[in-house]
Amino acid sequence: MHLSLSLSLIAVVGVTLFTTTPTSAQVASPPKLRCKCLPTDGCWPNEATWTEFGKTVGDRLIATTPVARECHAPYLDQAKCEEIVKGYHKDTWRSLQPGAVMSANWETFRGEGCLLNQTAPCTQGEVPLYTVKALSVADVETTIRFASKHNIRLVVKNTGHDYLGRSTAMNSISLWTHFMKGIKFDDKYTPEGAPAGTEGTDAIILEAGVVWDEAYKAAHENNRMVVGGNHPTVGTSGGFCQSGGHGPLSPRHGLCVDNVLQYKIVTADGILRIANAYQNQDLFWALRGGGPSYGVVVEAVYRTHPPASFVLIVSKITAPDEATMLAISQAFYAHQSQLSKDGQATHSPVPTTSFWLIISPTAPWIPPRLPLSPSLTLCVPSLELKSKWRTMPRSPHTRHSSMPG
Numbered sequence: 409m410h411l412s413l414s415l416s417l418i419a420v421v422g423v424t425l426f427t428t429t430p431t432s433a434q435v436a437s438p439p440k441l442r443c444k445c446l447p448t449d450g451c452w453p454n455e456a457t458w459t460e461f462g463k464t465v466g467d468r469l470i471a472t473t474p475v476a477r478e479c480h481a482p483y484l485d486q487a488k489c490e491e492i493v494k495g496y497h498k499d500t501w502r503s504l505q506p507g508a509v510m511s512a513n514w515e516t517f518r519g520e521g522c523l524l525n526q527t528a529p530c531t532q533g534e535v536p537l538y539t540v541k542a543l544s545v546a547d548v549e550t551t552i553r554f555a556s557k558h559n560i561r562l563v564v565k566n567t568g569h570d571y572l573g574r575s576t577a578m579n580s581i582s583l584w585t586h587f588m589k590g591i592k593f594d595d596k597y598t599p600e601g602a603p604a605g606t607e608g609t610d611a612i613i614l615e616a617g618v619v620w621d622e623a624y625k626a627a628h629e630n631n632r633m634v635v636g637g638n639h640p641t642v643g644t645s646g647g648f649c650q651s652g653g654h655g656p657l658s659p660r661h662g663l664c665v666d667n668v669l670q671y672k673i674v675t676a677d678g679i680l681r682i683a684n685a686y687q688n689q690d691l692f693w694a695l696r697g698g699g700p701s702y703g704v705v706v707e708a709v710y711r712t713h714p715p716a717s718f719v720l721i722v723s724k725i726t727a728p729d730e731a732t733m734l735a736i737s738q739a740f741y742a743h744q745s746q747l748s749k750d751g752q753a754t755h756s757p758v759p760t761t762s763f764w765l766i767i768s769p770t771a772p773w774i775p776p777r778l779p780l781s782p783s784l785t786l787c788v789p790s791l792e793l794k795s796k797w798r799t800m801p802r803s804p805h806t807r808h809s810s811m812p813g
């Protein structure tokens with residue numbers, strides 16, 4: 409994430425949308441682009457400056473190394489390597505490593521990096537050089553200001569689960585929010601700056617490091633539901649909700665962005681801002697679907713809902729070969745919009761020869777509209793459909809009422 413670029417983007421959006429007569433300065437001066445400072449450049453901070461910076465963030469500055477390093481000569485450490493091998497393919501273990509993201513390919517660049525099985529030398533690849541394990545808003549502000557002052561690339565990471573690899577980058581400082589775990593509830597929440605008399609809303613207030621599993625569990629214990637994603641280890645404040653956020657409850661309660669009441673965010677100038685319907689509305693608008701690039705969210709407030717049952721159907725369809733699987737996928741996607749109109753949330757990861765289908769009708773009294781078997785057979789007449797269906801009523805007394813897993 410390029411914070412300096414993001415701030416320019418906010419400025420550009422502001423000019424385009426809200427200014428009718430541009431000033432001469434707005435017309436004349438396009439934003440100046442500067443290349444980021446690299447370790448080989450004179451602008452790179454020296455050891456003493458890094459040490460000093462470390463003290464300002466409670467000595468939680470980590471010199472980051474790739475996660476598989478101790479399995480490679482000359483860093484080989486047998487005991488550590490065994491631990492690495494055990495955790496290497498687990499997303500929960502990866503979330504807890506400063507040098508890892510969920511998809512190891514994002515830790516490499518043009519073949520350079522440090523994967524577990526590679527025989528090539530272990531190099532830094534796309535792994536950040538430093539990580540700040542942030543525990544407070546002050547840590548976030550201090551890190552942004554340091555990166556800005558020294559013109560160093562900054563990335564933000566909670567879980568590292570970003571499918572686009574945006575939470576890791578070469579020669580960067582990583583701002584790691586994963587341990588900011590505060591969760592609060594307010595049954596009469598009003599956004600800051602709302603006019604007196606504004607009616608309160610049931611809300612969950614989440615610090616930046618909370619993941620959906622933790623939010624679901626807390627909501628469940630408070631007899632509430634919250635719109636999150638399908639997978640428990642995804643973060644609540646980052647790429648999920650800022651990019652829309654689709655989950656099993658979406659047909660009933662909308663996307664995650666439809667449920668945001670307020671964000672607290674540190675922008676690229678290192679200033680903490682509040683964005684809601686009453687202040688910084690343009691920023692609030694951008695944060696609800698514009699993608700994670702407008703600053704570092706330190707607190708998100710989402711609407712909660714009363715508990716309700718829903719039905720979960722999980723199916724695995726297997727096909728003899730990839731061509732058949734492709735035909736099945738195409739037939740399924742032809743039904744996707746009808747399924748959504750019928751109030752069903754579907755998730756369908758498509759590996760090469762099997763097809764996981766997770767369907768969550770939003771109310772048990774809506775019979776799941778699943779003309780899939782006949783339709784698929786119609787589209788792929790030669791297909792022998794092997795699928796298992798499992799239907800489970802969900803209610804507040806099941807594991808966490810907001811999620812299917």
Ligand SMILES: Cc1cc2nc3c(=O)[nH]c(=O)nc-3n(C[C@H](O)[C@H](O)[C@H](O)COP(=O)(O)OP(=O)(O)OC[C@H]3O[C@@H](n4cnc5c(N)ncnc54)[C@H](O)[C@@H]3O)c2cc1C
Nearest residue numbers: 566567568569570574575637638639643646647648654705
């Ligand atoms: C197993 C799995 C299941 C998924 N299921 C769903 C699903 O059901 N529905 C759905 O909509 N999506 C789903 N996704 C996609 C997921 O929402 C995105 O990959 C998302 O970007 C992950 O966000 P994260 O914060 O966990 O990851 P991270 O990699 O930590 O961060 C993702 C992005 O957000 C930025 N970011 C993180 N924290 C902050 C912050 N506090 N402030 C500003 N920026 C921040 C990072 O810089 C990065 O750009 C799934 C992903 C995975 C891996």
